[in-house]
Each structure stands twice: as C-alpha cells, then as structure tokens.
Amino acid sequence: MNNSHPLVQLTLVRFREFMREPEAIFWVFGFPIILAAGLGLAFRNKPAEVLQIAAVTPQLSTPLRAEMLLDVRELPQAEAEAELRNGKVALVAEPGANGTVVYRFDDTNPEGRSARMLADRAVQRAAGRQDPIASSDTLLREPGSRYIDFLVPGLLGMNLMGSAVWGMAFGIVDARRKKLIKRLTATPMPRHYYLLSFLLSRLLLLVVEVGAVLGFAVLVFQVPVHGSLLALGLFCVLSSMSFCALGLLIASRVQTIEAASGMTNAVMMPMWICSGVFFSSQRFPNIMQPLIKALPLTAIIDALRGNMLQGATLAQLTPQFGVLSAWLVVCFFVALKLFRWR
C-alpha cells in the first residue's frame, strides 16, 4: 500500500481535482473548440460566386445552363425586366431579330459585365464556336492564408495562458484559503513537491488540451502545421511553464479567491487585447510594439503562427523563445521569494 511516491500522489490529486470539476473541463477543452468552430463558420471562405441571370426563351436558357457559374431562370419578358431592375438578376438574355441574341444589363455593374461575358461564351459555344487557343485554369486558394488559420494559433496561445494562470492561481489560493497548504506543511511532505505537482499535472493536461484543439483545427478546418511538431511541442511546454510561473507569482501571497480572480484578470486582460489573439498585434501603434512583443502571450502566439503557418524553425523563433524563458525564470524566482505557506 505504501509504495506511492509523494510526488505521484500529489500530482494524482491535482489531476483528480481537475477531472472532477466539469466547469474547468469545459473552459479548457470545450470553449476553445466551440470558439474556433463558431469563428471558422463565420469567416469561412465562400465558394466562387454564382451569378443570377434570366432567360426569356427555352432556346436561350438551355445553352446558358451549361455554364456552371451562372444560375439561369426562365422568365416571361416583363417579369425578367422587373427582376433586372430590382437587382435580383444581373442580366436578361432575350432573342433579337434574325436569330440574334440581346443581352440586357447594367454596364456600370461588374456583375453585369461578368454575366455578359459568361452568357455570351455559353451561347456561342453551344452554337459550335471553337476557341483557337486551348486554355486551362490554375486556382489559387492557399490554406494558411484564411482567417481560421490565423485564429487557431491565437486561440491555442490564449488557452495555454488561461489554463496555466487560472489553474495555478486558483489551485493554490483555494488550498491556502482552506488551510490545506498549512495542513500539508505540518506533514513531512517536501515543500517543493507541492509546487512541482502543479507543474506536472499541467504538463499532463497540456498534452490532452493542445492535442484536442490542434487536432480539431487540423481535421475540421485543415489548418496547416508547416513547422516541426517537436518545436511546436517545445513552445507549448515552455509557454505553459512560463504562465504557471506567472500564476504562482499571483498566488504567492493572496488569501482569497476574489483577490486572486481580480489579479488574474488584471494580468491577462492587457494580453487578451494586445497580444494578437483575434487580430494582428501589428495594428497597434509602433511606439507600443516593443512592449507588446515583450508580453509572454505575444511571444507564444507569434511563435505558434511562425511555426504553423510559415514553417519557421526554432532558430528563427529565438526572440520568442527568449521572451518566454525570461518570464519563466523571473516569475518563478520572485514567486518563490514571496511565497507564503499559510
């Protein structure tokens, strides 16, 4: 029965406490996926637009329907013209004198002009026109340039920060409030094991958490990961540890959950705004850029975008690595200096 190492037991406890808290599970796993799905839907790239046109006779509508980019409706003359005036159709095709075709459209409207070219090409080809030069199309719709591709690394970074800072600050302040920390220090438990257990359980959860969000993004939205997975994992671990150190610093002396919650929000709010989760942090004035670049969330989001979207190597991401390491070391040492065990 007594073969259990205290560090294993402490980590198990952290893990169990997390898994038995349904709200925490939602915020860590459910929330980012729902957010990514929602935003992905809203900002999805639409397929090439189909133009609405009207044809007055079946002789005209049949050849026009061969063109995939046109949606052809057959309407009586008067009704077709009314639809054109209302902007419901971009063009009306009607028979002219001596087997000619008349296209009625507004030439100041680009849709009208496109519809005119597409309709005429369809009519001419149906009548047997051969193009003198054969041509083919190469379509450019590059994955990695869509909004969802930009968004996923941002959400991932935000998630890494949130779960580490909240998990650390709440776990410790709650235990302190319940006098549980004091009770544990009354046992022979080596104190550093207590803090280590928080880091270990975070790393365990990190694998599941990043895996879930990234897996969802890759499978459902085909978000690319151009860089090395190993470097990506390294950055996730490093940033998670930096954010844990930040959480530990917040929790080092606070006695109540309310105070911890206030401080946590005060620390994370500027990063939610400035670090480029939903839009590029480059939009902020130049004078703020050095400050924004020094924030840990900016560093991890830039590193994730660099790795996933541009395939940047670890060497190219040295500045971000440096920023995260500095936060880790400084926060951790200050936190240990300030930490109160009761």
Add this chain to the structure above:
Amino acid sequence: MPPTATKAALRVRQLRKTYKDVVAVNGLELEVRPGECFGLLGPNGAGKTTTIEICEGLTAADSGEVEVLGMHWDTDSKALRQRLGIQLQETQLSDKLTVLETIDLFRSFFHQGPGGMEVIGLVQLEEKAKSRVGNLSGGQKQRLALACALVGNPDFLFLDEPTTGLDPQARRQLWELIEKFKLSGRTILLTTHYMDEAERLCDRVAIMDHGKVIALGTPRELIASVCAEHLVEFSAGTTTHPLDLTKVSAIDGIRDVQRENGSVRMQVTELHLAVPALLAELGRQSVPLTELRTHSATLEDVFVTLTGRHLRDE
C-alpha cells in the same frame, strides 16, 4: 524521583509570541510527560492555538525554547515531522477526493505507518472509504482529519480543538477514538474549551488565560485545589424584598458566595447540611426561592473561580 528522570515528550520554556499589539503567549512554561494526554484548557483567545502551533513547528515563537521528543524544530524538523501526528483547527480537506484518496496522499509523506484501509478502520470510516470528502458529515470529516494525523503511526499526537462544532454523539465517538489511541501508550497534547472534554480525556490539564498557565494538575487535583466539592446556585428574593446575603454567608460550610446575573453562586463542602440550612435561612427572611441547582465541581468552576469569567464568555 526527580522530575528530570523521565525525559519529557514536550518541554516549553519562557515562550513568548506577540501579534502586532496582542500578546498571544506570555512567558508560557509547559512539560508533557511521555504517554500522557495533556490538555490545554482555556477560553477562545487564551493563546492555546498559538501555543500548540509553535509546538508543532508551524509558527515561530518570538522567544523561548521548545523541545519535542528531545529534538528542536530548527535542527531536527525533518525527523520530527515523521514522528508527529497533527490535526489543525478548521482544515478543509479537498471535497473532490475520496476518503481513501485523501488518506493515501497523507500516507505517502511518511516513511512508515499503517495502510490506507487500516487507518480508515481505526476511525471507523470503512463504509465511507470510496465517498467524496464533500459528502461526509461534520463528525465524519473530523474523524478523517484524525485519520490524516494517524497515518504516520505517530509517537506524539497534537489535536487542536478536535470536537469543536460537533454534535454530542459525534463528540463522544471521537472521544472514544482518542481514548483508544491513548491506550497504545503514546503522547497526546490537545487544546479545548470544553471542560467535559478535558475532564474525560486528559491525565493532566493546564488552564490557560491571557497567554499564561494559571493552573496545572490532574482534573481532580485542580477541582480539589480551588473548589469545595459541590456548588450551589439559587435565585431568591425580589427587588422589593431582597435577600440579605450576609446571613447566608455566615452559615457553616458555605463559602465563596458570589452574586452573578441575579442569581447566587456558592461553594459548599457538605451538601446535606448546607442546603437545609440555606432553606431555613430563606424561610427566616421570608424570601421566595425561585430556582435551586446543585452540582459537583467541574473544571469550568475552577476557571470561574480563578478568573471570574466563564470559559465560553467570549
């Protein structure tokens, strides 16, 4: 035999601790013998918790000396922690863990001790082993807290107000568990503000007030030293027809007559002589008797006699 012949389990000398402007412990002296159950009895704010937490190595004293099991906190804390079982006041164990998980956690910190289920058996929580701590009753939680103190098979058990806030049945149940531990010959230091708890569990009691020990001895000795064997409390007389107390005080075998919130309290040596004499005196004065109570003296009476206050006045 000189008192130094047996090594004390706990020795406290000239202990002082001040919080801002409050003197919590003021030159306290204590000695707990191996194998005894020693009680610190006193009202809230007497300095009991500060004292026990200094002895547990959780709070640093301003000055003074503490020796536990022949060791000192500043040099032997690692070895000491392995040998002590500690229960703190108002620790909330994690609600989301089960009883067995909680015990396994605490057990992992100690080199030796009984297995998880065995400790749970000691505090009679077998049926709750798989229940979440959050679903336990107050008494069950307190027994779990005791189990957490017992996992390391301690030589010395510190209990800070172990039954505060429990219903009478849960208190009796916990007392039985503590008595069982006592029978195994190990040392206990407990704090309480319940006199019945101290009388039932403790071999010796130190009564504390304002950071000092004001009386020390076995419960019997303490009661005998300051009180006669019995106490009589009565209410008599009206505002228009008050009782003349000087005549009552003059009765043989009655001493220490005190007025207290409209009633009178006094000590008597021989109840069967004093009560008829009192009733006769009331009859002579034609003062109506509205209430009469007698009881054997308790530690509460010792405290009242020493300080003029009740243990739970605060």
